[in-house]
Amino acid sequence: CAGHAQTTPRTAFVHLLEWKWTDIAKECEAHLGPKGFAAVQVSPPNEHNWVSVGDGAPFPWWMRYQPVSYSLDRSRSGTRAEFVNMVQRCNAVGVGIYVDAVINHMSGGNGGTSSAGNGWGHHSYPRVPYGSNDFHQPVCGIGDADYRSDAGRVWGCELSGLQDLNTGSPYVQGKIADYLVDLANIGVKGFRVDAAKHISPGDLGAIISAVNGRLATKPYWYLEVIQADGEAVQPNQYFGLGDGLVNVLEFKYGSSVASKFSGRISELKTFGESWGLSPSSKGVAFIDNHDKQRGHGGGGTYMTYHWGAQYDLANVFMLAWPYGYPQVMSSYAFNNSGTLYDSSYGPPYNSDGSTKGPWDGGVTTPACLNQTRGGWVCEHRFRPIANMVGFRNATAANWTVNNWWDNGNNQIAFGRGDKGFVVINKEASTLSRSFQTGLPAGQYCDVIGGDVVNGVCGGNLVTVASGGMANITVAAFSAAAIHVNAKSGST
Ligand code: AAO
CATH class of the missing domain: 3.20.20.80 (Glycosidases)
Known part of the structure; x- marks a missing residue:
């Protein structure tokens, strides 16, 4: 207003x-x-x-x-x-x-x-x-x-x-x-x-x-x-x-995400309480913590920074997905x-x-x-992780997933109402297609690849047409994310 x-x-x-x-x-x-x-x-x-x-x-x-x-x-x-x-x-x-x-x-x-x-x-x-x-x-x-x-x-x-x-x-x-x-x-x-x-x-x-x-x-x-x-x-x-x-x-959060990153991330479409997690309002979500990343506190497979780009993608997913209160690990x-x-x-x-x-x-x-x-290591300074915190904040008011898309395998995309849209490509080839983002028309900064500094996007721009469609290209093992608080030309 x-x-x-x-x-x-x-x-x-x-x-x-x-x-x-x-x-x-x-x-x-x-x-x-x-x-x-x-x-x-x-x-x-x-x-x-x-x-x-x-x-x-x-x-x-x-x-x-x-x-x-x-x-x-x-x-x-x-x-x-x-x-x-x-x-x-x-x-x-x-x-x-x-x-x-x-x-x-x-x-x-x-x-x-x-x-x-x-x-x-x-x-x-x-x-x-x-x-x-x-x-x-x-x-x-x-x-x-x-x-x-x-x-x-x-x-x-x-x-x-x-x-x-x-x-x-x-x-x-x-x-x-x-x-x-x-x-x-x-x-x-x-x-x-x-x-x-x-x-x-x-x-x-x-x-x-x-x-x-x-x-x-x-x-x-x-x-x-x-x-x-x-x-x-x-x-x-x-x-x-x-x-x-x-x-x-919520210890099942990170182990569940790790198991899908070892298989098909398209299966994360239904991720949440129905998987046996605590109610979202009760759960602190995390990909890894100080014990699990080094094998303390029992077994289970958890992703860590040792997983390279896939770890970044798992955190991008966590920070975009409406479940719980996310905790980023910094090692x-x-x-x-x-x-x-x-x-x-x-x-x-x-x-x-x-x-x-x-x-x-x-x-x-x-x-x-x-x-x-x-x-x-400072995982909290990895650009995809650091900037997805802003995505989560910008989309907080829309606690739902819309416009889900997947290729049945390891490429997914989803929106958070009219506030943000994310694409995750956990495959070895480039993903390029037109998506319904749900966002208002305008020019957005892909915050995975760049920061918005003084209103200028340091990465790729994504143009959303009236009606919400946008062409988005994502390199292998990478992601793209746009949200209403990181528009090109915004301050
Ligand atoms: C150190 C030495 C010890 C020495 C001790 C005293 O390493 O050799 O005996 O000093 O001199 C941390 C370290 C410990 C360290 C301790 C004190 O991890 O190695 O001991 O500081 O310096 C349980 C607890 C959980 C605890 C976890 C480690 O329930 O609270 O063990 N985590 C916290 C902290 C942790 C810290 C402490 C507590 C102590 O985050 O950093 O210890 O302050 C099952 C149970 C779990 C249980 C595990 C391990 O887990 O469910 O509750 O955690 O067993 O005993 C599957 C299941 C999983 C299950 C697992 C194993 O994976 O999913 O739930 O199987 O059955």
Whole structure:
């Protein structure tokens, strides 16, 4: 409407695995804000066990999942002051911070030194403080068979030898709530609840209610409850928590997309809840996550950046397809040899184990797009992925698929009402034809191949005739996407 500026919603977020707070602040300003990302999931910000060598690998990433206290000063990503500065600067450009909240357990092992240089022991975490009464007793370990037969053991025993907090205790609930309320008061907008499947719905519901009750604005909650058929603990047991507003990470999304990318993507035509996925309003969609890309957290085939152009196409599909709240994965380079060494290997590091960040050295462009170990991949900067975030935002109001076309094999196209249209060509030959796009007549920028800068398209222009038809050509293993917020001549 003339004179009434409409705000485009932000509808996708990114996980910047192991990024430093100072780097995330810069990335929000330089890239994530302008590209329309809603939020960043950050690595666990609290004090954690320091592991110099784990499963043979230097400074494993997974030390972040072994809490020693809820102090923010300091984790491998930086200090509390740096964290606060990051949250403020990201919020200022419209990008929220989601914290990966590790609250089911504390560290594994019998003692050591933390990221902040403090000692801890078995069932002994003086900086919280937690003592032996604060853990589930007697100690037991979750076995593979327990997942199918015994919800009580999944909730009350140790996951991978990680000391299991007695989350039913009011004292423990209070300590966890204090931590999360502190984060929210800093300006954190949401929480991924790590290993939520290992906290009973009753206990987790009490923690979420306690946190929500102390805040004027409720944070966004999404829970890691891995769905597997035949298991005793299922995501739908958690749907009612937090007044029914919580989401769950939908693990079937990425494995289903991977299976069709290994077969025929034309079969994605019906993809969604009817495939056994959580209701769209409940699901966080992702192609890969930090565990699945390196074989942690069980099997299943998931696509990663190692798949090359096909990975980009899978993300283009996710960001165009109206299901759930998409999470983009952003990695550091790793070798996918299948060894424990490679699956544990940490982010690029200096000799003392501190992180060598992509923005180190006062650079004006981050050291990204390096797929050799020791580099940062930054999938969120791959143009097809980065620009499809804008497509998703532009099409958010039209939560339906129209004008579906496929060739019965690995070429598909679909529209999102009169807001956007996408073509995906996962075949070895060029696709060129006339499509009904559903869009108003005009000249659009193909955002897969170029950015719109100052109203000028850096890639191919697509002309939509009155009536919605357009000739579109897409190279082998590529895509084309047009939307109403990226018209040529628009500003
Ligand atoms: C490290 C060492 C360990 C050591 C431990 C303590 O690697 O050797 O014992 O320290 O010293 C991460 C790493 C761990 C690491 C840990 C702590 O992945 O290797 O341990 O940090 O440093 C389950 C949980 C799920 C969990 C996943 C890894 O349910 O919550 O295991 N993910 C989160 C994080 C993850 C983190 C933690 C939790 C811990 O994302 O990064 O661990 O904070 C079935 C179940 C799943 C279960 C898997 C694996 O999966 O359904 O719930 O995940 O088994 O146990 C098919 C199914 C799939 C099924 C699978 C296997 O694929 O689709 O659902 O079969 O049956």
